Amino acid sequence: MYPKISDQLFMSIDSGDEKAAGIEYKSRVADLVEDSMLIEIPLQEGTGTTKRLYVGDELSVYFISEGGTKNYFNTYVLGFKEDVIRMVRIRKPDADMITTVQRRSFFRVNAELELAVKTESMTRFVARTDDVGGGGLSFFCDANYAVKEGEALSCWILVPYKNGNLEHVPFKGEVVRVNKVENGRLHSMVKFTSISDMERQKLIRYCFERQMDFRNR
Template structure:
């Protein structure tokens, strides 16, 4: 499903500035063409300030459809148009590049990412993710740490995007399963128990980029 005229588009702009990359803007879709989508200048509702976009800016976006379904896609600025108001032209995604997100249908991608884990508020260790998605994470941990299904973890995940920017994502998760490996380490599978929409969107953006890499190989 593609966005339609008058729908609200929620936007985050890829930036090397970590704080800037976290800001969510809103824009109204003014027109949908064959190859592009025209949107109004995005606004930060918290400050009331408009966001100036430049040609080539990479955007992580979503729009909401019936039942609160969030539809995510990545795009970039391809031009500008002077109408009654100034409009911004962004690349129209292919329908298969729009991912519907609901709690039971998050897709995951394989990824080796650094993860800082705190268990029971005391034990801290570093791990490497096995896969990641909008609904949870799987990671490999040293077998010396005593962890079991049902344990709650506080985690910081380091994400690296294609444009070289870096994000840190904080979330709490619950261990669903611990699988011992022949190497003496454990594969730990978790589902998110407490994560903000903003933090989840960062992970989904990363997954989109990784999924597109797989498709283009």
């Protein structure tokens, strides 16, 4: 499903600057053509400041369709069009490159990512994830870092993208299940209880890239 003319788009600009990449902008679809979209100049959420884009800028975008479904895709700036207002031309993604995500319906992918954990008792440790998704994750840790079902955790996860960028994604979660596995380690499943839409989008983008890698093997 593609956005329609006048639909709002919410986006972040892929950047090596972690702070800049975390800023959310909004725009509106002005026109759709065969292989591109024309959008209004993006405005920063909260301040209304315009964002100057350049040809080649990579964008992580989502739009909301009927029923509150969020639809995510990645694209880049192709050029500009001068009309009554200046518009930005971005590449129209292939239909199968748009990830449709409904509330409580996030797919997960196997991934060994670095996870920093802080427990309710202020114990801190670094673990490796087993899988990751937009709604939660699971991780392995040594038994001496005993986490309990129902425990609240404060974490960040290091997310690498195919273009070489790295993102630190913070979230709060709740342990929903803990199992002992080989070598006495613990396997803990966590659901997100507090994560911003933009941070969740970063994880969904990573999952989508991983899914495409699996399909192409």
